[in-house]
Amino acid sequence: MIIVIQCRDQVGLVASISSILARAGLNIVSMREHVEKEDNRFFSRIEAEGLALHEGWQQELRAALPPEASLQINPLPEKRLAVLVTREYHCLGDILLRHQFGTLGARLACVLGNHPDLGDLCRRFEVPFLHVPHEGRPREAFESALLDGLAPYQPDFLVLAKFMRILSPAFVAQYRHRIINIHHSFLPAFAGAQPYRQAFARGVKLIGATSHFVTDDLDEGPIIAQQIIPVTHRHRVEDMVRAGKEVETAVLARAMQLVFEDRVLVHRNKTIVFE
C-alpha cells in the first residue's frame, strides 16, 4: 500500500501518522518525508504492508492531518497513459517495449501523432494510434481534435514523447501536473527551439535532457529528472542530436517510472522526488 501526503507542517505529524498505521497493524516498509522550511510544507510517501486490523484507520489518518491536506492512499493503482508524438521514434519505441513486457508501470491506452509516421510502430504492438494533423488548422481546432481523440481513453497521464507542438494553457489546465514532457536540453539552458543547435553554437562540453511536468510556461514546469552526456569539439549538431536521443530516452523512462510509482510530489514549481 502506498500513502502520499502533502500538508502544512506541524510538530508530531510523523508520530501521529505512524501511530495510526501501527495501531491498524500496518507495517511501514518505507517512510520518506521532507519538510520545505520556507513554506512550512510537509511531504511524505509511505509504503506499508499487511492487512488493516480495523476499517477506521483511513478516517483517523485524515482527521490527524490539517484540513487542507492532500492525502492519497494507493493513488491510481492502474494508471492509464496516452502518448503524444511527432516523428521521432526513440522515446515511443521505448515506451511500447516496456508496455509490451509489463514494465512500464502504466497501461498505455493510445498514441496520438500530429504526423502519421509512427502509426506503423504502434500497430506492431497493437496499440491504438490516432493521426491528428496540426497543419492548416488553428491551434484551438488542433487541440480540440486531440481532446476528442483522448476522450474515449480517459488517460490519467499524458506523455509528450518528442511531441513538437506547444500546448495552450487551456489544454494544459485539463491535465494539471499530469503531462510529462521530455525536453532535449539541460534546462534552463537552451529552452525553446533547437536546443542542440544552441548548444553547438555555445560550445558546451556537456549536453543533457530534462523531463518535467508541463505548465503554462514553455519549458518552465517542475523538473522531474535530468541527465547529461559529455560532448567534444568533434560533435557536430547532428552528432549531438544523435547522442542526445539516448539520454532523452533514458531520462523520460526514469521520469515516468518515478511518477507512476507515486514518488513525485509537486509543490509550487518544484518536485519532491522520493527515489
Add this chain to the structure above:
Amino acid sequence: MIIVIQCRDQVGLVASISSILARAGLNIVSMREHVEKEDNRFFSRIEAEGLALHEGWQQELRAALPPEASLQINPLPEKRLAVLVTREYHCLGDILLRHQFGTLGARLACVLGNHPDLGDLCRRFEVPFLHVPHEGRPREAFESALLDGLAPYQPDFLVLAKFMRILSPAFVAQYRHRIINIHHSFLPAFAGAQPYRQAFARGVKLIGATSHFVTDDLDEGPIIAQQIIPVTHRHRVEDMVRAGKEVETAVLARAMQLVFEDRVLVHRNKTIVFE
C-alpha cells in the same frame, strides 16, 4: 541534535520514536530510516531541533527500543581524527585545507607517516606530524610505535590517506569501524597491490576509487563511497595514476563527510548511508 538508532525491527518503532520526540517538544527536521528485511534490522538517523520540554525523553527513548538497540544521541560532537600517510600528498593536502578552514567536520589531531616526506606539509598547517618508520622492524613493533604515537591524541577515527602498509587484525580491532581507507580501485575489482597496473593490463574503460572501513580482510571492509572516471586506450599506467588521484581525493573527502556527519551505519559487511 542528531539521533542514530540501530536495532531489531518491530511494528510501531517509527511511531513510538517520533511520539517521544513530539511529546518532548523536539521538532523532527529530518528522519531517515531503513529496514534490512533479511536480518529484520531497523536503522534510523534523525535530526531534531528545539529545546526538550522535559529531561526524561532520552530514558523514554531507550526504553522504547529493544534492549540490544544501539542508540546514540549526538555521537561524538567533536570527532578527533588521526591521519596515516606514506608519501602521496593529495589526500592529506585536501584534509589539511579543509581542517584549516573549518570544513572537515572533525578536529585533525595528528598525522603519522611511515616516511618523513609529508612532515613539511603538516608543519605548514601547524599539525603535529610523527615519523614512524616501518623499515627494519617487524610489523608488531611498527604497529606498537603507531599506537604509541596515537596514544596522546586519543583519536576517535583514523583515516588512511594513501597509507601503503597493511594493518594487522590486532591493530584494526582497536578501531572497529573507525578506520577509513581509500583504495585506488573500484572494489572489488583490483583489490590488492597496484590496482592501476591491473586496470591497465585488463584494458578497462573506467577506473575508480573506493572508500571503506578497514576490517581484518584487506580491501574487504564495508564500502562507504565509490566513484569512477572514464579512461581510454591513451591512458598509460602513469596517466591512470594521475587521473586516479583526483577521484581518490574526492571519494575520501565524501566518505569522511558522511561519516563525520553520522550518516553511515554499519551492519555486517555493508553500510547504510543516509545521504
Add this chain to the structure above:
Amino acid sequence: MIIVIQCRDQVGLVASISSILARAGLNIVSMREHVEKEDNRFFSRIEAEGLALHEGWQQELRAALPPEASLQINPLPEKRLAVLVTREYHCLGDILLRHQFGTLGARLACVLGNHPDLGDLCRRFEVPFLHVPHEGRPREAFESALLDGLAPYQPDFLVLAKFMRILSPAFVAQYRHRIINIHHSFLPAFAGAQPYRQAFARGVKLIGATSHFVTDDLDEGPIIAQQIIPVTHRHRVEDMVRAGKEVETAVLARAMQLVFEDRVLVHRNKTIVFE
C-alpha cells in the same frame, strides 16, 4: 571512406599514409592514430572524402605499410548481424527498434534464442527468429544447432543480447573478435554468474555493465565499453537487476555503434576505441 590500419610502428608512417591520400586527391576529414609503445604497434582510423584521382593509391598504401600490416578500406560496408538471446527483452527490443528505423548501423539478419520467449517480439518486426533449445542436449549438439541456424544468414557479427549460455572455444574461434557480449557487471568485478547478487552481497555503491568481445575465457575478452549507475542500501537485488537493465541496454548499444562504425581495433586483450 573509412580506412583502418594496424601494423608495426615506424617513423614516417603518418607522413607516408597522409601523403598517399593527398596525392590521390582524397581529403582527410578525420585521422585518428595511436601508438602502443610497449609493443611498438601503430593503429589508425581515417575518414576521407572525395573521388580518388588515380586507381593505384590502394596499392601504394599497402606498399607503404610493413608487410604484416592489417589494412582495411571500407571494412564490411553493410555488416550482417545475428543476435543470440535467452529470455530478457530489453537489449533485443532496443536492437529491433534501431534496426527498424535504420539507426543500428548493421543489418539484423536473424535472432536465435535458446528459449522461445522472444520469438513473438521478433515477429512483430518481421525479423527471423529461430528457437534453438539447449536443454537435454550436450553443448556440442547445441552449438552445432546454433551454427546450422546461423549458416543461411552468414552473419559478420554475433551479439549476445543477454544470452545466458557459455560458448565453447571451438564456437568462439569461428567468430574471432566478432562476438559482442553484454555482461551485467563492471568487469572484472563480479565476473561469472549472478553479478547483481554478488554486488548486493558486497555492498557496492555503484553497479555497472560491460560490453566486450568474447574470447575463450569467460568474461575476459577485450572490453569495448563500460558504464555505471549509483546504488544505495535501499537497492535490493531485484532493484539492482531492474536498474541494471537500463545500463546494459545503453552500454551494448554504444558498443555496437562503435564496432559497426569501425572505431574499435583489437590488440592482444585490449581495444583501441577511436570515438
Add this chain to the structure above:
Amino acid sequence: MIIVIQCRDQVGLVASISSILARAGLNIVSMREHVEKEDNRFFSRIEAEGLALHEGWQQELRAALPPEASLQINPLPEKRLAVLVTREYHCLGDILLRHQFGTLGARLACVLGNHPDLGDLCRRFEVPFLHVPHEGRPREAFESALLDGLAPYQPDFLVLAKFMRILSPAFVAQYRHRIINIHHSFLPAFAGAQPYRQAFARGVKLIGATSHFVTDDLDEGPIIAQQIIPVTHRHRVEDMVRAGKEVETAVLARAMQLVFEDRVLVHRNKTIVFE
C-alpha cells in the same frame, strides 16, 4: 616537444606536416587534429620525440603552412601564473597544493585578493599575496592597482579562482584567451550572480560548474571544461553551495591542466580540446 597549429584547412596539410617531422627524424608520439568545416579551419596538436637531424625543420614547417597560420613550438615551456581571489579558499588551496608538489603545470608567481582573507594561506606556501582592495575605488583605479600588482611577475595566465569582481574589457584585452575563470553553474544556465540561488529556485536536479576563458561578455567566453553533480529536493541553497565547491575545484583544476599542457585551442567563441 609540443607543436600547436591553427590555420586555414587545405588538402595535404597532415601529409606535409608529418613529412617534415619525419625527414627531421622526429618521432610523432601523438598527433591530434580537427577540422572545423564551416570555417574551413585546421587545428592540430603534435607531441614529437627525438633530436632533430637538421635545424631547418621549423622554417620548413612554417613555409608549409598558409601565411596566416598560428604555429607554436613548445609554447611557453614554463608558464607563469597569477591567481585572483576573493574569500573562498577551495580553488586557491588546491592550486597551492599542486604548485607545492610540482603537479600544477605552471609556476605560481603571485596571488592577488580583493579581500585580505587568503593572505595567510599563501604565506604558508611562501607564495606572494597582494591585497588589492576594491572598496571605495572606481573600477578603473581598482584594475589599475591589479595591473600594477601583476606587473613585476609578468604572468602568462591569470586564473580567477572564485574572484567575485567583473573585469572590464580593457583589462581583459591585456590577457586575451589567457584568463581562466571558474563559474559556479552549468553555463549557459544561471549566468550572472548567485547561480546556486537561481538553481534552487528553478528546482534543477543537477548543478554544475564551468571553466572558461574570460572575454568581454560576462560568463560568455569559450568553455574549456564543465562538470555536474546530482542534487535533490533535500539540497537547500547552502547545501548546493557546499556541494558545488567540490565540483568547482575539480573543473578548474581540469581546465588548468588542459590549458597548461597546450591542449586547448580557441576559435571564435569555442574551444578545441585535445584531451
